[in-house]
Amino acid sequence: MPDKQEEKKSLPFFGIPKIMPYIKQYKGMMLIMVVTGLFGSAIDLILPLYQRYAINHFVGGRTLDTLPWFIAIYVASLLITAVGNYINGYLALKLEVSINRDLRGMAFNHLQTLSFSYYNQNSVGYIHSRVMSDTSRIGGLFSWSLAESVWQGTYLFGAIIVMLAVRPGLALLVMTVLPLIIFLFSLFQAKLIKLNRQVREINSRITGNFNEGITGARTIKTLAVEELIEKDFKAETKNMRRTTVHAARYRGLFASTIGLASSLALAIVLWKGGILAAEDVGTFSLFMSYAQGMMEPVRWIIDCISDFITTQVNIERLTRLLETRSDVTDSEEIIRLYGDSFDPIRENWEDIKGDIEFEDVSFHYPDGEEMVLEHFSLKIPFGSSIAIVGETGAGKSTLVNLVCRFFEPTEGRVLIDGRDARERSQLWLHSALGYVLQTPHLFSGTLRENLLYGKPEATEEEIKKALELVSATEVVEKLEKGLDTDVGEGGSLLSTGEKQLISFARAILADPKILVLDEATSSVDTITEQKIQKAIDTIVQGRTSLMIAHRLSTVVNADCILVVKEGKIIEQGRHKELLEKKGYYHELFTRQYEDEATASVLG
Numbered sequence: 001m002p003d004k005q006e007e008k009k010s011l012p013f014f015g016i017p018k019i020m021p022y023i024k025q026y027k028g029m030m031l032i033m034v035v036t037g038l039f040g041s042a043i044d045l046i047l048p049l050y051q052r053y054a055i056n057h058f059v060g061g062r063t064l065d066t067l068p069w070f071i072a073i074y075v076a077s078l079l080i081t082a083v084g085n086y087i088n089g090y091l092a093l094k095l096e097v098s099i100n101r102d103l104r105g106m107a108f109n110h111l112q113t114l115s116f117s118y119y120n121q122n123s124v125g126y127i128h129s130r131v132m133s134d135t136s137r138i139g140g141l142f143s144w145s146l147a148e149s150v151w152q153g154t155y156l157f158g159a160i161i162v163m164l165a166v167r168p169g170l171a172l173l174v175m176t177v178l179p180l181i182i183f184l185f186s187l188f189q190a191k192l193i194k195l196n197r198q199v200r201e202i203n204s205r206i207t208g209n210f211n212e213g214i215t216g217a218r219t220i221k222t223l224a225v226e227e228l229i230e231k232d233f234k235a236e237t238k239n240m241r242r243t244t245v246h247a248a249r250y251r252g253l254f255a256s257t258i259g260l261a262s263s264l265a266l267a268i269v270l271w272k273g274g275i276l277a278a279e280d281v282g283t284f285s286l287f288m289s290y291a292q293g294m295m296e297p298v299r300w301i302i303d304c305i306s307d308f309i310t311t312q313v314n315i316e317r318l319t320r321l322l323e324t325r326s327d328v329t330d331s332e333e334i335i336r337l338y339g340d341s342f343d344p345i346r347e348n349w350e351d352i353k354g355d356i357e358f359e360d361v362s363f364h365y366p367d368g369e370e371m372v373l374e375h376f377s378l379k380i381p382f383g384s385s386i387a388i389v390g391e392t393g394a395g396k397s398t399l400v401n402l403v404c405r406f407f408e409p410t411e412g413r414v415l416i417d418g419r420d421a422r423e424r425s426q427l428w429l430h431s432a433l434g435y436v437l438q439t440p441h442l443f444s445g446t447l448r449e450n451l452l453y454g455k456p457e458a459t460e461e462e463i464k465k466a467l468e469l470v471s472a473t474e475v476v477e478k479l480e481k482g483l484d485t486d487v488g489e490g491g492s493l494l495s496t497g498e499k500q501l502i503s504f505a506r507a508i509l510a511d512p513k514i515l516v517l518d519e520a521t522s523s524v525d526t527i528t529e530q531k532i533q534k535a536i537d538t539i540v541q542g543r544t545s546l547m548i549a550h551r552l553s554t555v556v557n558a559d560c561i562l563v564v565k566e567g568k569i570i571e572q573g574r575h576k577e578l579l580e581k582k583g584y585y586h587e588l589f590t591r592q593y594e595d596e597a598t599a600s601v602l603g
């Protein structure tokens with residue numbers, strides 16, 4: 001659980017300088033909010049002074065000469081406070097939503113630039129909560145908490161100064177309550193922070209349970225473990241209920257302590273200031289107002305301080321995400337020349353032809369120690385179709401991940417058209433690539449929208465042709481709304497085989513120079529596979545293609561078959577040559593042939 005460790009490591013103030021660069025454009029707005037807060041609160045603060053003046057001058061009708069002026073100033077002050085309050089609240093809300101939007105946008109864009117290995121190391125839930133809840137807490141801190149602490153701080157500080165100026169003795173007496181109150185409030189606050197943290201932790205576990213329950217619903221059913229899952233879930237929700245009620249009890253106690261504290265301060269004023277009432281009713285009422293009004297600000301200030309301290313963890317986590325550099329990045333020079341993924345300078349891109357070369361490449365995954373490839377060299381000239389076969393975990397996907405620059409070699413180079421892949425921007429290379437994955441992914445939306453991701457300006461004719469080419473026309477025709485059918489989240493309304501066909505069509509639509517098929521047809525039936533196989537033979541014309549396949553019958557036509565074992569190419573050549581060699585490929589092929597023959601007899 002990375003969250004827990006990080007919360008323990010965090011220190012109170014260290015996050016502010018880190019987050020400032022991301023929200024510096026709002027400094028001006030924050031300043032205006034602080035100034036209106038100071039102003040509004042100062043006027044709020046002097047209202048009891050008016051009260052004192054009114055009691056001492058107008059009560060008993062001593063003199064009413066200044067009454068019209070008094071009313072005018074009083075009303076004006078009320079108006080100014082109201083306007084100040086409005087501007088303050090408006091700016092706080094604007095700041096909150098703007099900061100949230102900016103931080104989320106930055107986090108979202110940054111996530112697009114991170115490499116595959118970041119997603120291997122961080123769970124979706126963890127990333128989701130960085131983007132949603134951390135940003136929202138930070139937004140809240142620099143808006144409402146800042147506004148509130150200025151407003152309430154000014155009020156408290158001012159009330160103390162005014163009381164000290166008017167009656168120092170009585171002021172000091174009233175203030176004796178403060179240390180006790182601050183101590184009590186801090187205790188409550190510390191306990192509340194702890195309870196809230198527990199509630200959050202339980203909540204994230206419940207969300208996780210929910211997620212697993214939904215995504216793993218089928219597995220749960222097939223394993224018949226509904227009862228076990230329900231028991232776990234019930235235990236967590238029970239725990240949640242208990243902790244939430246516990247926290248609510250503390251909050252209630254907190255609120256009533258504030259009431260008690262105000263009464264205590266009032267009692268002191270009544271007790272020691274009673275005599276004052278006879279000689280100076282105005283001052284007496286002034287003290288009554290301040291003594292009573294002082295407790296809310298104390299509570300707010302403690303609240304804001306604790307908010308400030310706890311939000312440091314959120315700042316730390318979010319800035320760490322924003323500062324995470326991708327394992328695969330374009331250099332400054334490359335970005336200047338060719339643009340980045342969000343601002344490409346396409347006019348500087350030359351056409352990519354499609355020659356690929358591995359030059360003495362060694363590679364291990366950033367989170368793995370073992371070398372997956374060692375001193376691997378291979379030339380794949382433009383236009384050739386290469387098949388990669390081998391056992392599970394042999395390193396087939398790793399090879400194509402390196403061609404696509406999803407990972408970079410630990411040593412050695414991958415050359416595209418004779419130039420190091422790092423000499424081009426990632427987007428440039430990726431836009432010349434078509435990649436159909438072992439686990440196809442579609443976006444929510446219609447089939448047509450999904451296909452258009454391949455080529456946004458594609459015509460209806462082109463879409464049809466691409467679908468035909470990969471034998472996906474039937475899939476579309478079968479659906480009631482055809483291309484306008486919604487595919488559901490991640491394409492969940494389609495079967496895996498159908499998803500593969502659609503993502504195949506999507507890749508073809510883009511007309512890529514380099515086509516990578518990683519088990520692209522592993523989930524379609526044999527008849528469809530045969531159809532696709534024919535299509536592949538046409539599709540590979542005029543491009544370089546890399547095809548990973550378990551079913552060896554699909555690779556017989558490849559220009560060159562690479563047989564991978566433990567990260568090394570142990571055999572390479574055409575199907576016939578390899579069979580004649582009677583080596584590992586021959587063994588794999590005959591084993592699979594026998595298995596399939598047995599299966600068809602049994603089936």
Ligand SMILES: Nc1ncnc2c1ncn2[C@@H]1O[C@H](COP(=O)(O)OP(=O)(O)OP(=O)(O)O)[C@@H](O)[C@H]1O
Nearest residue numbers: 120365367368372391392393394395396397398399
């Ligand atoms: N992201 C990763 N981090 C660390 N190690 C990895 C990662 N991906 C793969 N590996 C390791 O690298 C080796 C080669 O994996 P690779 O995915 O290239 O195999 P493959 O030949 O494509 O297998 P399959 O046929 O099952 O798809 C395996 O031992 C695997 O455990």
Ligand SMILES: [Mg+2]
Nearest residue numbers: 396397438518
């Ligand atoms: Mg693989």
